[in-house]
Amino acid sequence: MNNTKVLLLLVLAAVAAAFFLFDLGEYFTLEYFKTQQSAIDAYRQAQPWMSASFFFLLYVAVTGLSLPGAVIMTLVGGAIFGLIWGTVIISFASTIGATVAFLVSRFLLRDMVQEKFASNLTAINEGIKKDGAFYLFTLRLIPAFPFFLINLLMGLTPIRTLVFWIVSQIGMLPGTIVYVNAGTQIAKLESLGGILSPGLIGSFALLGLFPLITRKTLEFIQTRKVLRMYDKPNKFDRNLIVIGAGSAGLVAAYIAAAVKSKVTLIEKHKMGGDCLYTGCVPSKALIRSAKFLSHVKRAEQFGFKSANVDFDFADIMDRVQRIIQTIEPHDSVERYTKLGVECIQGEANMTSPYAVDVNGKTLTTRSIVIAAGAHPFVPPIPGVEEVGYVTSDTVWELRELPKRLVVLGGGPIGSELVQCFARFGSNVTQIEMLPRILSREDPEVSEMVTKQFRAEGIEVLVDHKAKEFRIENGERIVVCEHQGEDIRVGFDELLVAVGRVANTTGYGLEELGIDLSKQRTVAVNDFLQTKYPNIYACGDVAGPYQFTHTAAHQAWYASVNALFGGLKKFRADYSVIPWATFTDPEVARVGLNELEAQEKGVKYEVTTYKIEELDRAIADEEAHGIVKVLTVPGKDRILGVTIVGEHAGDLIAEYIIAMRQKVGLNKILSTIHIYPTLAEANKYAAGEWKRAHAPAGLLRWVERFHTWRRG
Numbered sequence: 001m002n003n004t005k006v007l008l009l010l011v012l013a014a015v016a017a018a019f020f021l022f023d024l025g026e027y028f029t030l031e032y033f034k035t036q037q038s039a040i041d042a043y044r045q046a047q048p049w050m051s052a053s054f055f056f057l058l059y060v061a062v063t064g065l066s067l068p069g070a071v072i073m074t075l076v077g078g079a080i081f082g083l084i085w086g087t088v089i090i091s092f093a094s095t096i097g098a099t100v101a102f103l104v105s106r107f108l109l110r111d112m113v114q115e116k117f118a119s120n121l122t123a124i125n126e127g128i129k130k131d132g133a134f135y136l137f138t139l140r141l142i143p144a145f146p147f148f149l150i151n152l153l154m155g156l157t158p159i160r161t162l163v164f165w166i167v168s169q170i171g172m173l174p175g176t177i178v179y180v181n182a183g184t185q186i187a188k189l190e191s192l193g194g195i196l197s198p199g200l201i202g203s204f205a206l207l208g209l210f211p212l213i214t215r216k217t218l219e220f221i222q223t224r225k226v227l228r229m230y231d232k233p234n235k236f237d238r239n240l241i242v243i244g245a246g247s248a249g250l251v252a253a254y255i256a257a258a259v260k261s262k263v264t265l266i267e268k269h270k271m272g273g274d275c276l277y278t279g280c281v282p283s284k285a286l287i288r289s290a291k292f293l294s295h296v297k298r299a300e301q302f303g304f305k306s307a308n309v310d311f312d313f314a315d316i317m318d319r320v321q322r323i324i325q326t327i328e329p330h331d332s333v334e335r336y337t338k339l340g341v342e343c344i345q346g347e348a349n350m351t352s353p354y355a356v357d358v359n360g361k362t363l364t365t366r367s368i369v370i371a372a373g374a375h376p377f378v379p380p381i382p383g384v385e386e387v388g389y390v391t392s393d394t395v396w397e398l399r400e401l402p403k404r405l406v407v408l409g410g411g412p413i414g415s416e417l418v419q420c421f422a423r424f425g426s427n428v429t430q431i432e433m434l435p436r437i438l439s440r441e442d443p444e445v446s447e448m449v450t451k452q453f454r455a456e457g458i459e460v461l462v463d464h465k466a467k468e469f470r471i472e473n474g475e476r477i478v479v480c481e482h483q484g485e486d487i488r489v490g491f492d493e494l495l496v497a498v499g500r501v502a503n504t505t506g507y508g509l510e511e512l513g514i515d516l517s518k519q520r521t522v523a524v525n526d527f528l529q530t531k532y533p534n535i536y537a538c539g540d541v542a543g544p545y546q547f548t549h550t551a552a553h554q555a556w557y558a559s560v561n562a563l564f565g566g567l568k569k570f571r572a573d574y575s576v577i578p579w580a581t582f583t584d585p586e587v588a589r590v591g592l593n594e595l596e597a598q599e600k601g602v603k604y605e606v607t608t609y610k611i612e613e614l615d616r617a618i619a620d621e622e623a624h625g626i627v628k629v630l631t632v633p634g635k636d637r638i639l640g641v642t643i644v645g646e647h648a649g650d651l652i653a654e655y656i657i658a659m660r661q662k663v664g665l666n667k668i669l670s671t672i673h674i675y676p677t678l679a680e681a682n683k684y685a686a687g688e689w690k691r692a693h694a695p696a697g698l699l700r701w702v703e704r705f706h707t708w709r710r711g
């Protein structure tokens with residue numbers, strides 16, 4: 001807390017202490033006012049503006065400082081100024097006072113509360129951002145909710161000050177009128193109890209809830225309206241149709257079958273999708289072979305005089321296909337049919353929210369899950385079609401190793417493939433228009449990977465924007481713009497890996513008018529519903545992540561919500577999302593890194609453990625990389641972890657579970673890790689944190705104790 005905050009807090013505490021110490025509350029009672037009423041009335045008649053101004057300021061001060069007395073002052077306002085003027089004065093004074101209290105709470109406490117309870121408040125913050133005005137309006141109208149508490153609590157949320165002001169002004173008006181009106185009859189009032197009858201409180205509550213109920217009803221009508229345009233079958237053939245049998249579709253169908261619903265899975269190519277045929281599986285198989293080669297090249301490091309392997313690139317690529325074939329049965333029609341899923345090979349087309357056409361037949365269904373995946377994006381750079389290219393979809397067909405390969409893109413897919421091809425012997429140039437590769441990671445992480453790439457002979461051109469492809473004298477050339485200059489790079493093969501875009505055409509999305517997001521994915525709400533409440537989307541087609549494990553994670557929500565949403569719907573939970581880039585060194589992450597923490601304004605502490613000190617890594621000749629942990633300042637609560645190094649993707653699992661189960665660094669430190677393993681790095685990172693937070697004062701006393709014990 002900075003000095004200004006401490007000073008303000010002290011002033012507020014002093015005012016509150018004075019209020020109670022000098023028993024100022026006795027001046028804010030009905031009895032006291034009644035004894036003074038004639039004198040006050042006389043003064044008001046003599047000095048109407050002065051008395052109104054004084055009353056106004058006193059009201060603002062009492063409410064702004066959250067002191068008790070607002071109710072009495074409202075009654076008194078009615079008694080002194082009458083219904084009209086009393087209402088005008090108090091309506092503005094109470095809103096200004098409320099806003100002052102709101103701002104004070106925001107200034108003093110919001111950062112601290114938001115930081116401390118960051119993960120727990122995410123849902124509340126989202127709710128306030130979306131419906132904050134409605135909630136505030138409801139609270140304002142129901143006098144049962146204490147006025148001062150609403151001001152203080154709202155100050156802790158992200159609601160905008162102007163919204164708070166306007167809603168408070170309008171929301172408090174009915175209550176103000178009732179109290180001011182009661183104040184005009186103050187002589188007859190014996191206590192505050194009778195002012196609001198239960199009926200009146202009920203009416204206010206209804207009035208308060210009215211906008212929220214109206215909004216929800218409108219939403220309900222809207223969603224029903226989009227469905228009403230289509231004939232709803234009296235009977236459905238199925239409970240669920242899933243479009244696409246990739247990572248998302250397979251899991252969605254599996255879950256639906258497991259809970260005994262009738263589910264049909266439609267796939268136009270092959271069961272398994274991108275991950276099995278063109279994504280995770282082939283890339284990891286290729287990486288394994290490339291890694292073997294890299295070890296051969298490092299033979300001397302391992303104590304061999306030399307080592308040599310003879311290989312044919314085509315055999316490596318055939319091995320990749322063999323691995324795919326070995327895994328294929330996991331995603332096969334046979335397996336899924338046995339699990340209770342009806343599998344149809346064909347191209348699905350949604351003709352209504354209740355009907356999907358496939359192979360000339362129309363199938364009716366209560367719900368649909370779209371899991372149509374994504375495809376590589378090829379930027380419309382002049383000449384790109386003329387020079388020709390491969391993407392992550394087609395690179396697996398290569399059987400001849402390109403002599404000179406240009407890889408466009410410095411993201412995870414491009415980087416993994418860059419290193420593989422370089423290790424097989426291609427002369428590889430990686431072109432990235434941003435200032436660094438793996439730009440979602442922290443700068444030192446990109447730096448470590450770039451350094452390794454360059455050490456392996458890869459030309460990494462960052463800050464290079466490909467602007468044209470040409471064929472000159474039979475040679476293929478890319479022209480890049482770099483710091484105002486044109487840089488030309490010749491190549492034999494071009495691999496475009498600049499991102500993947502959702503598949504959103506060809507299966508009825510446009511015809512049904514299903515909206516797309518800004519990222520051109522299918523727009524879904526928190527429950528993964530599209531604008532049709534019975535059509536869901538998950539996986540790459542919905543985003544925001546493009547991983548197999550997130551596709552599977554979303555698929556659970558989509559399937560369960562599609563089948564049981566009428567009873568209970570679940571919000572997709574993205575609180576702990578891990579991922580890895582399988583370059584060498586591997587880069588794995590869960591939660592926040594420094595870049596994201598700064599972007600989101602989350603305060604953090606960094607603890608870094610260097611793997612070069614780890615016994616097992618030294619024994620394995622892999623003594624490089626880091627475990628970098630972000631924690632809440634002064635606490636062992638983990639905000640995020642990045643691991644760079646050998647098997648980082650496996651090592652991070654401990655931190656994923658720690659974050660998910662809210663286990664702090666102290667507990668990781670007190671857990672026995674097997675010696676000598678790479679996993680010990682996780683514990684040592686926790687140890688680094690502990691060392692930095694050792695209780696120095698206490699240790700000084702302990703040292704004195706030991707000195708005394710030695711005599």
Ligand SMILES: Cc1cc2nc3c(=O)[nH]c(=O)nc-3n(C[C@H](O)[C@H](O)[C@H](O)COP(=O)(O)OP(=O)(O)OC[C@H]3O[C@@H](n4cnc5c(N)ncnc54)[C@H](O)[C@@H]3O)c2cc1C
Nearest residue numbers: 244246247248268273274275279348373539540546547548
């Ligand atoms: C090179 C590369 C490496 C990767 N490595 C990893 C990794 O290591 N780890 C990781 O987690 N992720 C990785 N990914 C990402 C991962 O592959 C995807 O996130 C994941 O496969 C997405 O699954 P999905 O089900 O959403 O889509 P997909 O797997 O693309 O499945 C969509 C399916 O829908 C079908 N389909 C589309 N339209 C229709 C229609 N009208 N009718 C019937 N069927 C239709 C398609 O044929 C396709 O089979 C990698 C991706 C690439 C390209």
